[in-house]
Amino acid sequence: MSNLIHPEVHSKMLPAKKLVVLLHGVGSNGHDLIKLVPYIQDDLPDCHFMAPHGVEPYDMAAHGRQWFSLQDRTPYVMKRLLGSNVASVTEIIKQKQMGLNLTNKDTILIGFSQGAMLAIYLTLIQTEPFLSTIGFSGLLIAPPQPINTTTPICLIHGMLDTVVAVGAVDHAIAYLAEQKVPCSGHKLKNLAHSIDNQGLAIAVDFIQKSGVI
Secondary structure: OOOOOOOEEOOOOOOOOEEEEEEOOOOEOHHHHHHHHHHHHHHOOOEEEEOOOOOEEOOOOOOOEEOOOOOOOOHHHHHHHHHHHHHHHHHHHHHHHHHHOOOHHHEEEEEEOHHHHHHHHHHHOOOOOOOEEEEEOOOOOOOOOOOOOOOOEEEEEEOOOOOOOOHHHHHHHHHHHHOOOOEEEEEEOOOOOOOOHHHHHHHHHHHHHOOOO
């Protein structure tokens, strides 16, 4: 994993004031989500964008990366596997933060599908809160005990999603509200398991309201 070069796009305003970490879905890699940056960078000019590759090779195909295995989707198994890999992801983020002289309070997580599961989990276990977190088409995997309940979380999901049912938003919002986490959910018509322009607009607006610009 250490020899993988994670795709990045530098901020238009140097030095960068914020770090945006894009977390891809299972079987993909960082090159996939870094392609979103041209659609949002003009609205977030002081952000440095990083799309790390999953910490493991994808175990159900010859190519791609994953944050944890999904061969067994029993909830407690997924929670155990995700929990065992968060230290590696945290180290990737910390190293980039150090290079940019930034901290968690300057960092935004954006995750898609399995990356959204990771983003929410990572957010909830921080001792120093992230600035904000956005999850596209994800499923809640909650840590054993939430530590950080102050980072605002925005969940965006397509109503035509056949990979992760849109009802996952309701489940996640109910849990986050119970934990007193500031959260919002958006169900988008005519969208399957993907990210579209409407979703990106919602994400940019959410980030801007979190104090980026």
